[in-house]
Amino acid sequence: MTDRRTAILEAAARTIARRGVRGLRTEELATEAGVSTALVYYHFKDRAGILRHTLEFITHRAKQHSLAPQGTDDPLDPRELLAMALQLEFQDLPEVRENTTAWGELRASAIFEPDLREVLATASAAWVRHVAGLLTLARPTASTAELAASAERLTALREGLDARRLSGVLRPDHARELLGEAIEVELAHLTAHARP
Amino acid sequence: MTDRRTAILEAAARTIARRGVRGLRTEELATEAGVSTALVYYHFKDRAGILRHTLEFITHRAKQHSLAPQGTDDPLDPRELLAMALQLEFQDLPEVRENTTAWGELRASAIFEPDLREVLATASAAWVRHVAGLLTLARPTASTAELAASAERLTALREGLDARRLSGVLRPDHARELLGEAIEVELAHLTAHARP
DNA sequence: GTCTATAACGGGATAGAC
DNA sequence: GTCTATCCCGTTATAGAC
Numbered sequence: 490m491t492d493r494r495t496a497i498l499e500a501a502a503r504t505i506a507r508r509g510v511r512g513l514r515t516e517e518l519a520t521e522a523g524v525s526t527a528l529v530y531y532h533f534k535d536r537a538g539i540l541r542h543t544l545e546f547i548t549h550r551a552k553q554h555s556l557a558p559q560g561t562d563d564p565l566d567p568r569e570l571l572a573m574a575l576q577l578e579f580q581d582l583p584e585v586r587e588n589t590t591a592w593g594e595l596r597a598s599a600i601f602e603p604d605l606r607e608v609l610a611t612a613s614a615a616w617v618r619h620v621a622g623l624l625t626l627a628r629p630t631a632s633t634a635e636l637a638a639s640a641e642r643l644t645a646l647r648e649g650l651d652a653r654r655l656s657g658v659l660r661p662d663h664a665r666e667l668l669g670e671a672i673e674v675e676l677a678h679l680t681a682h683a684r685p
Numbered sequence: 686m687t688d689r690r691t692a693i694l695e696a697a698a699r700t701i702a703r704r705g706v707r708g709l710r711t712e713e714l715a716t717e718a719g720v721s722t723a724l725v726y727y728h729f730k731d732r733a734g735i736l737r738h739t740l741e742f743i744t745h746r747a748k749q750h751s752l753a754p755q756g757t758d759d760p761l762d763p764r765e766l767l768a769m770a771l772q773l774e775f776q777d778l779p780e781v782r783e784n785t786t787a788w789g790e791l792r793a794s795a796i797f798e799p800d801l802r803e804v805l806a807t808a809s810a811a812w813v814r815h816v817a818g819l820l821t822l823a824r825p826t827a828s829t830a831e832l833a834a835s836a837e838r839l840t841a842l843r844e845g846l847d848a849r850r851l852s853g854v855l856r857p858d859h860a861r862e863l864l865g866e867a868i869e870v871e872l873a874h875l876t877a878h879a880r881p
Numbered sequence: 882g883t884c885t886a887t888a889a890c891g892g893g894a895t896a897g898a899c
Numbered sequence: 900g901t902c903t904a905t906c907c908c909g910t911t912a913t914a915g916a917c
Contacts, residue, residue: 599852601705649845656795
């Protein structure tokens with residue numbers, strides 16, 4: 490909220506979450522941010538620049554949310570930490586929901602816009618490591634490779650469930666339930682494959 | 686190839702797979718199909734109509750591929766049937782790859798275009814039932830609810846992996862490997878939860 | 882059913898002042 | 900850094916002939 494540049498990025502995340510990347514209009518974005526379209530181009534050069542910086546912005550914001558989730562005074566056990574990290578989007582915080590929707594949109598856009606791929610790959614790798622770390626707390630005896638594979642499956646599953654939920658294929662509570670079960674299934678798998 | 690209408694739909698699937706929904710231009714589509722833009726609008730009314738009918742078209746085409754996969758003379762065991770159904774996109778058939786990419790694009794579009802949701806939901810439900818049927822062959826003693834949940838998780842995971850692979854986050858062979866392991870993990874889970 | 886030609890418009894991007 | 904005003908191009912969609 491301090492500088493205009495940040496206000497534009499916040500507005501971009503909101504607008505992409507509301508209209509999608511295809512529905513993003515520079516003018517609507519500018520109005521939403523309370524600035525002129527010219528200023529948007531001054532800060533971000535062109536449409537591709539807007540998308541790239543917005544992806545960086547929501548990545549940064551998501552990191553803060555997952556490191557300091559709201560409403561957690563008591564220490565949690567590893568399984569709860571994992572569930573919270575993966576089911577973050579079911580919190581009521583608007584920014585969190587925006588992040589989920591915008592992330593899905595920008596990831597889908599990256600298929601046809603190579604500019605976004607690098608940022609996306611870096612952010613994804615960091616996220617998967619984060620989840621692998623939480624899994625390690627829950628299953629310290631599992632092999633590193635199995636922990637990494639479980640983290641990648643849970644991440645991809647979460648994204649797939651988000652996409653299905655947002656497109657109306659899956660009901661929100663059902664998506665959440667399926668993800669919760671998947672965590673249990675993966676934890677059971679890691680127990681069965683503990684390192685000797 | 687027989688009628689022009691079908692040629693347009695085939696061209697639409699190809700073009701969406703190549704350029705995405707956002708990159709779909711009526712004129713490029715018409716050229717690809719070897720017809721005029723006016724004819725496209727004559728058959729499908731408007732842009733939304735093109736998208737909706739293309740979604741129906743690839744759904745229909747995918748059904749045929751999964752019911753009669755190529756290169757399968759010998760009977761397969763249930764586990765192999767499952768792997769083939771879920772990893773269909775790793776076949777070399779161009780139409781199959783087109784279907785996967787276009788499906789992801791159209792599902793993502795459905796988040797902001799309610800017109801697509803009904804077709805999408807129907808197709809998804811049929812697909813999940815198909816996978817649940819294959820799982821039943823492999824684990825006849827598992828409960829119906831657990832079989833359905835596994836089918837939904839594997840479907841969402843496959844779509845999530847596809848999205849990550851297509852956006853360059855995951856290498857193709859790695860995506861395939863993760864899906865193969867997931868099948869094993871779910872089968873083990875269903876064994877552990879067999880109906881008494 | 883299918884074409885050619887074109888209307889109509891949305892929206893990305895910039896010039897230039899302050 | 901920020902605005903107002905505007906250009907101009909690409910794209911959707913249609914009119915009308917065959």
